[in-house]
Amino acid sequence: MGSLLAQIEKELESLSEAEARIGQTILDSPSQIPSMTTKELSARAGVSEASVIRFCKKIGINSFRLFKMELMKDVTASKERLTDFSSLQEKDAPYDLFRRVTFTNKSAIELSLSSIDRKQLEAAVAVLMTAKRIVFYGVGGSAAAAFDGSYKFTRIGYQASSSQDFHYNLSLIPYMEKGDIFVAISLSGKTQDVVELATFAKKQGVTVVAITKMDRSPLYRLADITLCTPNVEEDFRIGTIASRMTQLNIIDTLYLSVFHEKDEDTITAFLKARDEALRLRR
Numbered sequence: 001m002g003s004l005l006a007q008i009e010k011e012l013e014s015l016s017e018a019e020a021r022i023g024q025t026i027l028d029s030p031s032q033i034p035s036m037t038t039k040e041l042s043a044r045a046g047v048s049e050a051s052v053i054r055f056c057k058k059i060g061i062n063s064f065r066l067f068k069m070e071l072m073k074d075v076t077a078s079k080e081r082l083t084d085f086s087s088l089q090e091k092d093a094p095y096d097l098f099r100r101v102t103f104t105n106k107s108a109i110e111l112s113l114s115s116i117d118r119k120q121l122e123a124a125v126a127v128l129m130t131a132k133r134i135v136f137y138g139v140g141g142s143a144a145a146a147f148d149g150s151y152k153f154t155r156i157g158y159q160a161s162s163s164q165d166f167h168y169n170l171s172l173i174p175y176m177e178k179g180d181i182f183v184a185i186s187l188s189g190k191t192q193d194v195v196e197l198a199t200f201a202k203k204q205g206v207t208v209v210a211i212t213k214m215d216r217s218p219l220y221r222l223a224d225i226t227l228c229t230p231n232v233e234e235d236f237r238i239g240t241i242a243s244r245m246t247q248l249n250i251i252d253t254l255y256l257s258v259f260h261e262k263d264e265d266t267i268t269a270f271l272k273a274r275d276e277a278l279r280l281r282r
Contacts, residue, residue, distance in 0.1 A: 018051040068114040108242035111230035136162040140187030145247035152255040178205040189217025
């Protein structure tokens, strides 16, 4: 049993009647809770929504959203997790590692359902709909998501770019205008180059959208819109694995959300490029 579940079980007798009912409901079916709202959990436990919030605070977590993220970690805790550096000491066959990587990535993406705030996601899509220029920036493992974002949005008519060159982006930002978007991607939210460019972009009146973990990091605090990824990397010496998948998942969601709202001219241009690519393959 994971640490949070163990804590709930340990404190069950000291909770109020309503809180104890919530705790027992969670212990009975922990895997179902992360996909629930406070309303749904309160209905299942037969208590008020306020009791759910009090329960979270009683066990030391300030919000139900954060509680669900911590619970998901317990639910997915398994020897299949491989982001701990010690896993390199295990001599698994390639197919066994493939299975473990698949499990880890799947669990991380599912955990994103609890880390993403719906209103922030909707706000990001809204500003993207009216933007003309989008600059995606990330370094290290986050660079892959930045490149993927620029590639996808270029396909649907945006002036989108991604470069790992700090000075290139430094030269580009003064030409950005109000309504343009700087998408800053950093797992920790503390990567100096990312934070400095995001700060510069914000001074220019550019909307800063951050893709970063839920933590009061410098990037989290300065961003206009924050799309939070779960904290899924246990040891960065092994490299960015599961967290990269959560970033790409968010990029795909933004791309498809905007694509679905585009007009016929955009669709026509998109299909024209696709047809030409098919013709050139011969």
